[in-house]
Amino acid sequence: MIEQEIRTPAPRTGDRERRRTRMLAVGGGIFIALILLRLITGESDITSSGTMGATLALAVPIGMAALGGMWSERSGVVNIGLEGMMTFGTWGAAFASYFSGNPWLGLLGGIVAGAVGGLLHAVATVTFGVDHIVSGVALNILAPGVTRYLSDLLFTDEKGGGATQSPPLPSFPTWSVPGVGKPLGSLEKHHWILISDLAGLVRGVLTNLSPITLLGILLVPVSYYLLWHTAFGLRLRSCGENPVAAESLGVKVYRMKYSAVVISGALAGIGGVFLAMVASSNYQEGQVNGRGYIGLAAMIFGNWRPGMVAGGAGLFGYTDALQLRGGAGAVHAMLLLIGIGLLALAVWRGYRRRVVAAAVSAVVGAGVLVWFFLTDALPREIVTYSPHITTLLVLAFAAQRLRMPAADGMRYRRGGGH
Amino acid sequence: MRRGVKIVAVAASAVMALSAAGCGGKKATTGGGGGGDGKKTLKVGLAYDVGGRGDKSFNDAAYAGLQKVQQELKLDVKDLEAKEGESDNDKIQRLELLAKSGYNPVVAVGFVYATALGKVAPKYPNTKFAIVDDNTIQQPNVTDLLFAEQEGSYLVGAAAAKKSQTGNIGFVGGVQTPLIKKFEAGYVAGAKKINPKIKIQIKYISQPPDFSGFKDPAKGKTIAQGMYDQGADVVYVAAGLSGSGSLEAAASAKKWFIGVDSDQWQTASAAEKPYVLTSMLKRVDTAVFNFVKSVGDGTVQKGDLRFSLKNDGIDYATSNPSALGDMTTTLNDLKQQIISGKITPPEK
Numbered sequence: 003m004i005e006q007e008i009r010t011p012a013p014r015t016g017d018r019e020r021r022r023t024r025m026l027a028v029g030g031g032i033f034i035a036l037i038l039l040r041l042i043t044g045e046s047d048i049t050s051s052g053t054m055g056a057t058l059a060l061a062v063p064i065g066m067a068a069l070g071g072m073w074s075e076r077s078g079v080v081n082i083g084l085e086g087m088m089t090f091g092t093w094g095a096a097f098a099s100y101f102s103g104n105p106w107l108g109l110l111g112g113i114v115a116g117a118v119g120g121l122l123h124a125v126a127t128v129t130f131g132v133d134h135i136v137s138g139v140a141l142n143i144l145a146p147g148v149t150r151y152l153s154d155l156l157f158t159d160e161k162g163g164g165a166t167q168s169p170p171l172p173s174f175p176t177w178s179v180p181g182v183g184k185p186l187g188s189l190e191k192h193h194w195i196l197i198s199d200l201a202g203l204v205r206g207v208l209t210n211l212s213p214i215t216l217l218g219i220l221l222v223p224v225s226y227y228l229l230w231h232t233a234f235g236l237r238l239r240s241c242g243e244n245p246v247a248a249e250s251l252g253v254k255v256y257r258m259k260y261s262a263v264v265i266s267g268a269l270a271g272i273g274g275v276f277l278a279m280v281a282s283s284n285y286q287e288g289q290v291n292g293r294g295y296i297g298l299a300a301m302i303f304g305n306w307r308p309g310m311v312a313g314g315a316g317l318f319g320y321t322d323a324l325q326l327r328g329g330a331g332a333v334h335a336m337l338l339l340i341g342i343g344l345l346a347l348a349v350w351r352g353y354r355r356r357v358v359a360a361a362v363s364a365v366v367g368a369g370v371l372v373w374f375f376l377t378d379a380l381p382r383e384i385v386t387y388s389p390h391i392t393t394l395l396v397l398a399f400a401a402q403r404l405r406m407p408a409a410d411g412m413r414y415r416r417g418g419g420h
Numbered sequence: 421m422r423r424g425v426k427i428v429a430v431a432a433s434a435v436m437a438l439s440a441a442g443c444g445g446k447k448a449t450t451g452g453g454g455g456g457d458g459k460k461t462l463k464v465g466l467a468y469d470v471g472g473r474g475d476k477s478f479n480d481a482a483y484a485g486l487q488k489v490q491q492e493l494k495l496d497v498k499d500l501e502a503k504e505g506e507s508d509n510d511k512i513q514r515l516e517l518l519a520k521s522g523y524n525p526v527v528a529v530g531f532v533y534a535t536a537l538g539k540v541a542p543k544y545p546n547t548k549f550a551i552v553d554d555n556t557i558q559q560p561n562v563t564d565l566l567f568a569e570q571e572g573s574y575l576v577g578a579a580a581a582k583k584s585q586t587g588n589i590g591f592v593g594g595v596q597t598p599l600i601k602k603f604e605a606g607y608v609a610g611a612k613k614i615n616p617k618i619k620i621q622i623k624y625i626s627q628p629p630d631f632s633g634f635k636d637p638a639k640g641k642t643i644a645q646g647m648y649d650q651g652a653d654v655v656y657v658a659a660g661l662s663g664s665g666s667l668e669a670a671a672s673a674k675k676w677f678i679g680v681d682s683d684q685w686q687t688a689s690a691a692e693k694p695y696v697l698t699s700m701l702k703r704v705d706t707a708v709f710n711f712v713k714s715v716g717d718g719t720v721q722k723g724d725l726r727f728s729l730k731n732d733g734i735d736y737a738t739s740n741p742s743a744l745g746d747m748t749t750t751l752n753d754l755k756q757q758i759i760s761g762k763i764t765p766p767e768k
């Protein structure tokens with residue numbers, strides 16, 4: 003598997019076809035499970051358009067960080083500084099949009115600020131060979147300090163601004179696909195099986211869209227195309243797998259790594275723009291609040307591939323949307339799904355004769371089901387952390403099948419292979 | 421450039437405060453004594469809670485009190501902001517920096533300063549301190565500014581129940597602490613007084629020790645949207661800065677919003693104003709002003725200073741009369757009953 007991926011730049015069509023069907027099957031299966039769950043528990047928010055819309059809004063910043071991380075790590079540079087680059091992005095968006103009055107310049111400002119963060123990381127790791135983790139952590143410490151200093155300098159005298167926040171910013175227009183909102187809304191209200199659920203999904207995804215959300219979604223296939231279907235992408239990835247071999251074939255490794263890390267910063271910056279200008283209407287200190295790290299988790303969960311990375315961000319966004327909107331009831335309903343899922347896993351493992359793993363899954367699954375039937379709602383304290391718990395569980399189950407770029411995180415010096 | 425110099429100065433004094441903190445009490449008396457020299461040299465220091473200036477709620481109420489001090493009493497004022505996710509050590513340094521540079525009195529905004537103030541106050545016996553929302557520190561030079569939030573929340577709860585047509589209302593709390601639970605308890609009791617069968621959706625943004633719930637408008641927006649989607653038509657948001665996100669959600673859903681601490685109708689944008697039903701007023705501004713004034717007069721008292729409906733420290737806003745309509749009669753009646761002691765809103 004590993005050798006094959008290095009030897010053949012693009013997987014054979016049969017492989018790709020199979021992977022695509024598998025992804026569609028998994029997605030459809032999850033959706034049908036959610037519909038069943040809605041029917042059994044009567045929690046209509048599980049598939050409502052509001053939840054789908056909130057999922058997108060919560061997933062976009064995480065997804066942008068994850069995609070940024072993927073670009074950087076595909077070139078062999080571990081990017082733990084995503085959090086800091088996002089912070090730069092939030093501030094850059096606020097600065098450019100507030101002083102120009104134009105939200106689009108805010109987008110540009112956020113991208114540039116994020117890219118500057120990426121450039122710093124690239125200078126430290128690629129040119130000076132600093133340990134990637136050290137440089138990334140330094141960036142995460144540097145970013146809040148720099149943005150606070152600049153806010154104090156530029157925002158305190160403005161109306162509504164202060165050392166910890168910017169004044170209210172101009173907002174982006176929101177787009178809806180015309181003729182979709184009303185009819186789907188009435189379909190959704192009937193709570194018909196499948197039809198209403200689909201209506202909720204489509205309505206949530208097609209109405210009240212911010213341009214940044216759209217941009218974020220589009221960047222997933224664009225990243226896929228650039229990295230896996232162009233010569234630039236092949237060279238970039240080869241630097242992450244074996245930079246010495248890439249160098250011997252004439253690839254400019256430093257240049258490739260620089261572009262990857264700067265693009266990575268720009269993507270994280272877009273995540274920052276979304277947080278400052280779409281999710282809320284001003285820049286605030288601490289606004290990123292760990293989303294850069296969650297993005298890293300989504301990237302690992304996604305096996306360093308764009309489709310799965312987006313799926314990981316979506317999973318986290320969905321559980322977060324559910325706990326924020328539906329609260330104790332909807333998350334409680336999820337227990338049923340998790341319990342049944344674990345029992346199914348136990349049966350599968352039993353069939354594969356992995357007795358210990360099967361027993362563990364069966365016991366935990368049964369425990370979760372007992373918990374579901376004995377209670378009516380989860381304590382608020384646990385509900386708040388359900389996205390984090392989900393991420394942990396999913397990573398624990400998925401971790402065995404992941405493969406990171408072979409030279410990820412390694413120090414590379416030009417000519418070091420001789 | 422000028423500001424740059426100022427920042428360097430503040431940073432330098434912070435470093436000095438830090439190094440001096442280790443030297444113990446000798447210097448401390450000088451600092452405290454400098455402030456106590458005479459009434460005319462009164463300098464007022466104030467340290468903000470999470471969310472800081474511009475939250476249009478709790479901290480801005482404190483800032484309003486500070487502005488009043490500056491304008492009416494013509495005193496020197498200095499306010500310092502808190503950092504996201506800072507430790508008690510940072511808070512100790514901030515309070516020491518103010519006390520050491522001769523600011524007297526010093527006001528700590530928010531119960532998060534309790535531990536820090538407990539350590540700093542004994543070191544500066546000549547400096548008068550006040551802390552908002554906490555009464556755990558027993559020191560001769562500390563005044564506790566306490567509020568009966570449940571009383572005002574009771575009134576806005578009654579207003580919500582009166583206004584609601586769906587019989588479904590919501591409460592968004594910033595962080596699930598005993599303080600914010602007081603808001604919830606009063607709100608629920610007030611709503612049930614008007615409509616015993618009313619459905620109340622309750623949600624907190626974060627759990628302690630994570631205090632980000634007071635400054636996460638994105639989550640405030642998502643939660644309020646969820647409540648409106650599920651049938652609520654009035655939502656009361658006691659979450660500091662996060663409330664601004666909830667207000668955006670209310671305006672886009674065209675449903676009612678109830679603000680907290682400051683009168684949020686005043687700070688709402690023109691598009692949002694029509695949807696602000698009322699606000700639960702917690703007059704931190706009055707408390708700060710009165711405290712500073714009493715220090716100036718030499719009449720300052722230690723221990724608890726309680727603010728409630730009775731002494732106008734708590735109230736509800738009537739800045740949007742067309743939304744409130746004739747329910748003010750009911751609300752004022754309830755208010756009188758609370759003042760006279762006929763109704764006692766629960767604290768938890």
